[in-house]
Amino acid sequence: MKQSITFAAAAVLFLAACSAQESGRSAAESPSPVTHQEVTTKLVVLDGDAKAVTLEDASTAPQVEAKVAGKVSSDGAGCVTVIAGDGDDWTLLLPSGTTSSGETVVLPGGASLSQGDPVALSGNRVPANEGVSMCLNYARLLSVEAATVGPGG
16 A cells, blocks of 8 residues: 555655746746735724724735725624626725714725615725624625715716
8 A cells, every 4th residue: 555655645746847847937936826815904883883994004005096986884793895887896995094973984085884775985905804704795895995976876
């Protein structure tokens, strides 16, 4: 049994070396696997069960631009979300310095987001992040950079 395990291990190493040589790279030069970058968040508790999640250092978040228009809402866990026109819900990662006034979140630029408000948001899409698992949807995250509130959203 020991010989067959040793042979199998040798075969795997041989095939890996051959594959790397075919691509013109040594095994040491092969690209490393892609890793997920964690972002640092902070929970801001609003009145009642409402919660807002702030992104403490936006420079650590991936920069994949996104624009979302819809209505401010909250998920079953009380996290601030936006229900987009296509029905997708986005959990919002608000800028550091966001404060609360009752159940309203106030962004550093002065925009106030309240339940039911029509809003247009721009920012960056952030990959799924278990650091935001206190919210029901931590797979569709939007790091908010700017918000326009009102009928034109």
